Amino acid sequence: MKNNIILNAALAFLLFSSCEGFLDEKPDKSILVPELAAEFDALIDNFDAVNYSPVIPFIYSDDYYADPSGYQRFNPWQQNAYQWDIDPFLPTEIPLDYTLMYQTIFKANVLVDAVKSNQEWSSADKNRLLGKALFWRAKSYFELAVLHLPIPGLQEVEGTFELPLSLSPDLDEEYVWEGAETLFGQILNDLESSLPLLPELTDLPTQPSRNSALALMARISLYLGKFEEAQSFAQQVISSGVELLDYRELDMSQTYPIPLFNPETILFTWMAPQGVISGPNVARVDSLLLAQFDSMDLRKELFDFVNEQEARFRGSYTGNFDIFTGIAFDEILLIHAEASERLGNSSTALRSLNRLLEKRILDFQELEQNDVNNLLERILEERRKSLVFRGQRWADMKRLAYVDGRDFGTERLQDGETVEFSGNLEHYQMRIPQRELDFK
Template structure:
């Protein structure tokens, strides 16, 4: 990204980087300047490696993959604990990348918002653009934290989990805490304030547009069980210039058949770099899931390949082994289908599902379901098949448990023993790292 200003961004964000031990002890130099121009602050928000990343824990906790015992032992201790569904996977004093990286994203947004609070003499266009993007990324970060570390609002108690609230980049600023309800009030407030400021198109899909805002709001409201709002924002996404890929036109013999920045992508983000977890020779697809795809279903051929005698995933929307966690048109259509069915508009909901499946299944004949239970089951079945390896499964399991009282029992083998996990709401909050609590 040519707009990234590595030196200035590094200096500003170094305060959050563990490798900068002793940074605060160094004598300031006049040659080290604080960013001042709108372009420099735009570069900070465009720093893809610090902003456009998502936590890997939701992927590890999901039932999207399994691995062998030999592969498991290659992972870091907290990855191994998470694989066994420990909700307290961290060692004492450890601040792992899930927690650190998401708060660094929030810190980055707050750096820009703090500067804007000084009323710099920049153009209105620059001010609006920076404010919209910073609010978007702060909301994005807090949503990730809420899904991982907080109760779902539908099952939260007054004494529920809390996370630190950072609304300023100043290191000496007071730090409060947010419970689940307060966190989502902040998330929705930030995103709704960002919408009128975001542009409909951006130079790169790594930069948030107004349609990325609509797509993220559709995802969030689906999680909360606010189906009317999930529909409202999903429909707004359809006004954008996004198109479904016809999977039959892709070369399924390629190692990674789906290009990054393809026509379906609304916002491009990826899982933080833990390639050893998601690598082709490490993360294998559960046979029952793989066998649930029909013979004519192009998703099976496009998504899965044989690796070391097991099925691994190759259908990333990144064109590489990195797991895509962004917002794409297929997810939005599935949001619309589910929200429509859940609110009684079954025919319209099936219409959105059929629109997707015509581009996913050979010789597809439209589904014509009128029973709400069967229609919802069909939508959720295809959501599972379409959004595998997207980092969304843990979010879905958590909302099913809270909104629908649907508890699933997940199973894995570890150390020669079967490990099980019940997706009850009270089981699905990760503990804040002990070092942060202290």
């Protein structure tokens, strides 16, 4: 595929980020490419342009609902996605989610190419830049795969599902469309290759470290149903010394009690801003979810109750109402607990679950095996409560449908009619936007 629109848009974005819309004419690539290693660092460390996640997984999820006035404030494609349309865009629309991920992939490819071709940089510079590039390329392709591809190695889904795989910054190169097996192979290879290149820790969680790469490997392995790998990667993060926030020490009188870049944050990413979707006066939490929290659960205090039946969420790790999509230590403990239980190691699963709940529930009494009838279900319930508004619910719904055959029976009331999500595996894959398919 030549002159791919997404990569053209990426170049235009990098060169003319203040312009509205996208340029039709391909810019001169020689204008774009910096020369110094520090300039490449600046290109990939710009978290306002790189550390984004797609918004559609949040729209598709059952973390929230919008009341009629909030729904009317959505853009047309957002209204379509809210009703689980897997092809929500008009043929001429440029979807920002898709574009943002390929912009990051393009930047990563520019860095990989520069590392290979530059003879003057030190080994330290090359390793640092290559590690970052591989990490962000893997993360971006993973988030695209969650949206558009089936989960490989599990249940078969009818239809052809592919994404353009780009490993070069050359806009004149033919780009091959690949399926889930190949894409996930590339994702895992990139992450594994980044591990020896990244620093153990970084000053800010906006920049990738070896620990955040391990955490992302744990998240991806759980998504793929590779529970031994998920347990192993999560255990390495646990052994690194990361600590949990103690919710008993949070100032719940604050509008947003959890501070930005708190010690629990391993990797900071956030949902791309797209209108009012996550705003406190639009995204409401359903009473069925609220009912899962008992009175001693400190996580319940992260909801601002509008009335007894609905609430707004104020517990984001962004320090405001923006949706945190990164990885925090609570998720790692939950990955470790779930993977351990699925592998038949209940005692290990309980240790991780207890470690989490001790910091989340007042007067918590440690759980023992005979206290829980179905430990896997309890772990999944605690995951549901801990990771609400984290941008991970759609991936969880999808993987649990693939792994366990679960049907979530999700529905929304819209314009006086009930809209139901079918739960069919085919409906967990969003269609590639038509504007991109036109260039295939």
